[in-house]
Amino acid sequence: MKREGHKDDVFFGRNEREVGKWLLAGGDPKVIAGGMEIAIGTVYKYINGMCARVRVLDQQQLVLWILQHPSCLFQGVGSVPGLHIEGCECGSGGCLGRLTASLPPDEAEKLLRRGV
Numbered sequence: 001m002k003r004e005g006h007k008d009d010v011f012f013g014r015n016e017r018e019v020g021k022w023l024l025a026g027g028d029p030k031v032i033a034g035g036m037e038i039a040i041g042t043v044y045k046y047i048n049g050m051c052a053r054v055r056v057l058d059q060q061q062l063v064l065w066i067l068q069h070p071s072c073l074f075q076g077v078g079s080v081p082g083l084h085i086e087g088c089e090c091g092s093g094g095c096l097g098r099l100t101a102s103l104p105p106d107e108a109e110k111l112l113r114r115g116v
Contacts, residue, residue, distance in 0.1 A: 009078030010053050017073050019046045020066050023059065024073075055081040067094030 012020060015036070022032040029047065033040040047059055054065050061083065066072060069079035070092065088095040100108035 008081060010072065010081050011076070011078045012050065012072055014075070016046055016050055017075070019043060019050070020062075020073050023047075023063050024066055053081065054079075056083060064094045064098075067097070068092045 018036060019032055029040055029043040033043045051062050056062050056065050065083055068084050071077045072079040084095050
């Protein structure tokens with residue numbers, strides 16, 4: 001089901017989307033700066049700005065938010081700010097990871113096989 005756009009949706013610019021992709025790949029700011037050929041301070045500026053816009057506290061939460069809203073890395077696609085609630089079963093990588101991490105291994109395996 002497609003969600004209708006909302007006035008509070010967050011849209012990332014080209015460089016922000018690039019930083020988001022690097023973060024998902026596990027890149028730290030120094031690696032991102034080298035890969036994008038920009039100053040490390042500029043990377044921190046992008047990360048801090050992205051955190052503020054999506055209403056998360058730090059880089060780790062930003063990565064979780066991106067996992068919950070992977071379409072944000074595509075041009076022209078907006079996503080609602082804020083992390084999903086604990087126990088969310090939307091099926092996104094971020095929520096599925098949090099949900100399965102809180103379960104005993106046998107239950108987590110059943111949930112993953114079921115596809116939430």
